[in-house]
Amino acid sequence: xxxxxxxxxxxxxxxxxxxxxxxxxxxxxxxxxxxxxxxxxxxxxxxxxxxxxxxxxxxxxxxxxxxxxxxxxxxxxxxxxxxxxxxxxxxxxxxxxxxxxxxxxxxxxxxxxxxxxxxxxxxxxxxxxxxxxxxxxxxxxxxxxxxxxxxxxxxxxxxxxxxxxxxxxxxxxxxxxxxxxxxxxxxxxxxxxxxxxxxxxxxxxxxxxxxxxxxxxxxxxxxxxxxxxxxxxxxxxxxxxxxxxxxxxxxxxxxxxxxxxxxxxxxxxxxxxxxxxxxxxxxxxxxxxxxxxxxxxxxxxxxxxxxxxxxxxxxxxxxxxxxxxxxxxxxxxxxxxxxxxxxxxxxxxxxxxxxxxxxxxxxxxxxxxxxxxxxxxxxxxxxxxxxxxxxxxxxxxxxxxxxxxxxxxxxxxxxxxxxxxxxxxxxxxxxxxxxxxxxxxxxxxxxxxxxxxxxxxxxxxxxxxxxxxxxxxxxxxxxxxxxxxxxxxxxxxxxxxxxxxxxxxxxxxxxxxxxxxxxxxxxxxxxxxxxxxxxxxxxxxxxxxxxxxxxxxxxxxxxxxxxxxxxxxxxxxxxxxxxxxxxxxxxxxxxxxxxxxxxxxxxxxxxxxxxxxxxxxxxxxxxxxxxxxxxxxxxxxxxxxxxxxxxxxxxxxxxxxxxxxxxxxxxxxxxxxxxxxxxxxxxxxxxxxxxxxxxxxxxxxxxxxxxxxxxxxxxxxxxxxxxxxxxxxxxxxxxxxxxxxxxxxxxxxx
Amino acid sequence: xxxxxxxxxxxxxxxxxxxxxxxxxxxxxxxxxxxxxxxxxxxxxxxxxxxxxxxxxxxxxxxxxxxxxxxxxxxxxxxxxxxxxxxxxxxxxxxxxxxxxxxxxxxxxxxxxxxxxxxxxxxxxxxxxxxxxxxxxxxxxxxxxxxxxxxx
Ligand code: FES
Ligand code: FES
Numbered sequence: 001x002x003x004x005x006x007x008x009x010x011x012x013x014x015x016x017x018x019x020x021x022x023x024x025x026x027x028x029x030x031x032x033x034x035x036x037x038x039x040x041x042x043x044x045x046x047x048x049x050x051x052x053x054x055x056x057x058x059x060x061x062x063x064x065x066x067x068x069x070x071x072x073x074x075x076x077x078x079x080x081x082x083x084x085x086x087x088x089x090x091x092x093x094x095x096x097x098x099x100x101x102x103x104x105x106x107x108x109x110x111x112x113x114x115x116x117x118x119x120x121x122x123x124x125x126x127x128x129x130x131x132x133x134x135x136x137x138x139x140x141x142x143x144x145x146x147x148x149x150x151x152x153x154x155x156x157x158x159x160x161x162x163x164x165x166x167x168x169x170x171x172x173x174x175x176x177x178x179x180x181x182x183x184x185x186x187x188x189x190x191x192x193x194x195x196x197x198x199x200x201x202x203x204x205x206x207x208x209x210x211x212x213x214x215x216x217x218x219x220x221x222x223x224x225x226x227x228x229x230x231x232x233x234x235x236x237x238x239x240x241x242x243x244x245x246x247x248x249x250x251x252x253x254x255x256x257x258x259x260x261x262x263x264x265x266x267x268x269x270x271x272x273x274x275x276x277x278x279x280x281x282x283x284x285x286x287x288x289x290x291x292x293x294x295x296x297x298x299x300x301x302x303x304x305x306x307x308x309x310x311x312x313x314x315x316x317x318x319x320x321x322x323x324x325x326x327x328x329x330x331x332x333x334x335x336x337x338x339x340x341x342x343x344x345x346x347x348x349x350x351x352x353x354x355x356x357x358x359x360x361x362x363x364x365x366x367x368x369x370x371x372x373x374x375x376x377x378x379x380x381x382x383x384x385x386x387x388x389x390x391x392x393x394x395x396x397x398x399x400x401x402x403x404x405x406x407x408x409x410x411x412x413x414x415x416x417x418x419x420x421x422x423x424x425x426x427x428x429x430x431x432x433x434x435x436x437x438x439x440x441x442x443x444x445x446x447x448x449x450x451x452x453x454x455x456x457x458x459x460x461x462x463x464x465x466x467x468x469x470x471x472x473x474x475x476x477x478x479x480x481x482x483x484x485x486x487x488x489x490x491x492x493x494x495x496x497x498x499x500x501x502x503x504x505x506x507x508x509x510x511x512x513x514x515x516x517x518x519x520x521x522x523x524x525x526x527x528x529x530x531x532x533x534x535x536x537x538x539x540x541x542x543x544x545x546x547x548x549x550x551x552x553x554x555x556x557x558x559x560x561x562x563x564x565x566x567x568x569x570x571x572x573x574x575x576x577x578x579x580x581x582x583x584x585x586x587x588x589x590x591x592x593x594x595x596x597x598x599x600x601x602x603x604x605x606x607x608x609x610x611x612x613x614x615x616x617x618x619x620x621x622x623x624x625x626x627x628x629x630x631x632x633x634x635x636x637x638x639x640x641x642x643x644x645x646x647x648x649x650x651x652x653x654x655x656x657x658x659x660x661x662x663x664x665x666x667x668x669x670x671x672x673x674x675x676x677x678x679x680x681x682x683x684x685x686x687x688x689x690x691x692x693x694x695x696x697x698x699x700x701x702x703x704x705x706x707x708x709x710x711x712x713x714x715x716x717x718x719x720x721x722x723x724x725x726x727x728x729x730x731x732x733x734x735x736x737x738x739x740x741x742x743x744x745x746x747x748x749x750x
Numbered sequence: 751x752x753x754x755x756x757x758x759x760x761x762x763x764x765x766x767x768x769x770x771x772x773x774x775x776x777x778x779x780x781x782x783x784x785x786x787x788x789x790x791x792x793x794x795x796x797x798x799x800x801x802x803x804x805x806x807x808x809x810x811x812x813x814x815x816x817x818x819x820x821x822x823x824x825x826x827x828x829x830x831x832x833x834x835x836x837x838x839x840x841x842x843x844x845x846x847x848x849x850x851x852x853x854x855x856x857x858x859x860x861x862x863x864x865x866x867x868x869x870x871x872x873x874x875x876x877x878x879x880x881x882x883x884x885x886x887x888x889x890x891x892x893x894x895x896x897x898x899x900x901x902x
Contacts, residue, residue: 202844209849210840211832212785212825216850219784227779252751252768288788289768289775379789379797379850379884428787428850429884460790650844654890658847661886684794684882693875695888 024178062171088130200650217398235677253290271314276527327677345518352514357489361480369542380428384443387453398427432530470531495520510578511569533715544723591640596622608727617716644708663721665690759827769815785825796881806861825853847885
């Protein structure tokens with residue numbers, strides 16, 4: 001049993017409130033708790049972390065409700081969060097209702113989904129809230145029954161005193177518990193005593209989803225609402241020049257055509273205000289189809305942008321970006337990357353003496369890898385509802401980081417942030433794209449201009465061509481082997497347009513005596529941003545393909561080769577800033593080796609292995625490929641994951657299956673190219689997404705069992721699958737895969 | 751603009767819209783039946799799948815003028831209480847992630863099972879080829895279709 005403090009000094013993570021009408025309400029901060037932190041560490045935490053932003057309510061009827069500040073986009077947090085509360089509170093988790101809290105900074109603070117932080121950041125706070133409420137209920141019962149509190153036990157939402165035979169539901173004591181002081185410390189259960197955590201529970205919204213209930217942002221409806229669409233420049237590097245709206249305005253059902261400027265000149269952009277098209281045209285009408293038709297009648301002149309700089313005040317502080325003029329093409333990008341990759345980059349990490357080691361090498365292996373821009377293509381296209389009514393603003397938008405878009409909305413409308421209310425409906429996929437919520441600003445500006453409630457919807461084409469894309473990347477790896485085939489030096493040089501994907505302190509840094517990491521980047525006017533497991537989604541595939549090739553050159557089994565390196569990193573690490581735990585890394589490789597029966601080869605089954613660490617979670621895959629008439633068919637993926645304690649195993653397996661399937665799809669087909677600034681794919685007829693027949697026939701997921709606090713699940717299994725498929729394709733065809741997409745529009749290999 | 755009498759999920763509706771309006775937008779904008787989703791608008795993703803006279807159709811490219819008197823079924827009308835064998839199998843396998851594609855997947859699978867109650871894996875794959883799930887829940891969708899098929 002671990003004891004956890006709920007307050008330090010004047011800083012408290014919990015606050016009790018009485019409810020009018022009875023019951024108790026416990027406010028808590030979901031960003032932080034005191035467990036395993038020293039007093040100094042706690043006092044050094046940002047003040048916002050102590051903001052009460054979530055509430056646990058126990059009504060007189062015994063119903064438990066959690067108000068969560070966290071938007072949902074398919075990671076099942078609406079199911080896993082009640083599980084954590086219910087575990088410590090000792091109630092049936094199905095009686096715990098989760099309500100999406102509206103955006104309200106004073107009550108709910110910073111709201112964020114992304115970076116697989118969902119469960120991680122709430123693991124302790126939710127359990128603390130549950131345990132504290134249980135403690136207060138027991139105290140209240142002890143006082144009324146006049147028995148020692150230690151003798152009061154709980155189960156399934158009931159309080160018992162065995163000696164006197166007294167029993168009562170939580171509801172009966174909820175109002176009394178509200179008057180009990182919040183405990184200064186509470187005991188949390190030991191992992192071995194968990195009854196709910198670690199047992200698979202079904203998605204609480206499953207039924208509503210299969211019935212087709214209107215859960216999503218795109219389904220938002222309000223009486224009298226108008227429909228808006230936008231027309232943005234056809235090419236990156238262009239902006240609005242002039243509009244001839246006469247034909248469009250004459251179309252049936254059209255209310256207005258307006259030019260929108262999304263950001264005021266004095267507005268300081270934050271890290272998620274990326275948007276290549278701040279000046280666009282909006283068209284507003286009565287119904288979607290009418291607006292779609294009239295949109296085609298807009299006659300707009302566009303002009304090329306001039307080179308400029310943009311200052312972004314993001315998580316890393318102020319940064320200035322160069323935005324070059326010009327209409328970019330993928331062919332030029334490839335040539336530019338080739339050229340810059342041939343020069344020296346910026347040295348980010350250097351251990352030992354890599355130059356000398358390479359000079360003395362018996363064998364040097366050098367390979368380059370690349371990957372294209374990718375569009376997120378969430379199934380639900382971008383959309384937002386806004387109603388600006390005088391100086392009051394109502395927004396309903398499925399976005400990943402509600403808090404961060406408020407300043408842009410407030411600045412654009414000239415309305416103070418506290419007048420903005422935001423509802424957060426369910427999100428039909430995000431993958432990073434819906435963290436960049438310029439479309440919410442657009443919706444608000446349109447509503448203000450037409451003075452009516454408006455739902456802005458992007459067509460699929462708008463969604464795909466107004467992207468905040470995964471950048472295009474390039475990496476060159478070199479390895480030096482001595483005459484005994486020991487790897488004596490490792491060199492990675494990585495870059496991209498417009499950012500570098502490098503993580504200099506990740507494996508194999510730390511596992512090799514002589515190590516050099518360099519990076520570079522090339523400016524671009526194409527807008528980019530986070531995409532499921534940013535940067536890792538390229539680096540993992542490149543690195544793991546390369547290590548496979550080095551292992552082969554060294555005559556070693558690819559899993560053993562990696563394990564040997566990890567042994568070095570564990571026993572005798574090189575450098576100090578290694579970003580991974582070599583033992584856990586090796587753990588997933590060992591587990592996947594065992595579960596996949598590695599080494600027992602079957603005729604005509606080609607296996608590839610890959611492992612990676614990102615977002616605090618370790619994942620390893622063994623992928624089995626067969627060839628059917630020249631077509632690669634993924635028969636099985638065996639996956640081992642170490643994400644600490646698995647809160648909801650079946651949901652974690654579902655996420656992993658999805659990440660694996662998504663990764664295979666992107667590795668095979670994912671690609672967005674540009675010609676003179678114009679995205680060359682606009683819809684799913686050209687942009688190929690993996691379909692059922694191409695998905696793995698079977699996926700086996702295994703978790704490392706341990707008692708480490710849970711870490712992210714949405715992203716970590718995604719990056720390494722690129723390496724597993726590349727390595728299996730090599731086994732099948734004898735050809736290494738260096739450039740994504742591996743198939744593109746090709747159906748067969750060879 | 752013209753008036754159209756439609757039979758949707760067993761109920762009669764009259765709407766006044768342009769004859770070229772796809773039934774998808776009639777359902778969503780005019781009748782507030784939001785279960786049928788928009789994903790691509792060009793018959794490439796299957797999110798908008800409905801049944802027209804029992805046959806699976808992409809409602810995004812089906813003009814209202816072509817519906818005539820044929821009955822339309824949407825996800826809201828697939829079963830009385832969300833208890834069609836496929837809906838139950840979907841829950842048993844906990845298929846959805848974001849969930850956006852799933853009403854289209856279920857409608858397409860329902861048409862498959864009524865035409866072919868015991869499909870093979872290959873038949874499932876080929877019938878479901880037009881339905882994209884960006885979250886990648888295909889292995890579960892296939893398993894759920896097999897469960898529903900076995901339960902009949
Ligand atoms: S919206 Fe109809 S098939 Fe995609
Ligand atoms: S569940 Fe998200 S698109 Fe299928």
